[in-house]
Amino acid sequence: MELRRHSLKHFFPYLYGEFTQLGGDIKHLLKFKLPEASDYGIAGSIQGLGLGALFLVLFTGLLWFITWNANLSWSHDIEDVHKLLTGLVQAYMIGHGVMGVLHIFVYSKSLKGG
Structure with a gap:
């Protein structure tokens, strides 16, 4: 499980006051460049959003039951x-898939030198 490999700070750096890598990643994105995956960066934060959403869906599902x-x-x-939360997780997964396809497109374009 990801939580065993990484600390909570990896997924939620902003809760620990760690904004340096996030700021650098956002600057890369604003230049239409993909940042490298790194500790306390945007990739881990996106994973954290997904994990948080899944835990909320689990919690509300149990509470509803x-x-x-x-x-x-x-x-x-x-x-x-x-x-509502389940719909948000579905939107997250669709968005995550679209961004994954975009990453593949940008990566293949950079390999061709374009």
Whole structure:
């Protein structure tokens, strides 16, 4: 699992006040260049967003299951939050896939010298 290989700081450097690498990566992106993957950079932060979103979906799913089994009136509200977060994870995955294809395109173009 990624959390065993890397610390939380790798995925959430901004929570630890580490902005140096993120700033450098953003400067690269603004120049339409892909930054190299590095510790505390944008690649790890993007992974952190995905991990955080998945944990939120897991948490709200469990909470919805518990409240639904307990027949609580607000279980439908938890269901709505869970569905919203699931939609955000789907959007993240689609965006992540599109960016992956873009990376392949940019990388292949740079190999051809263009």
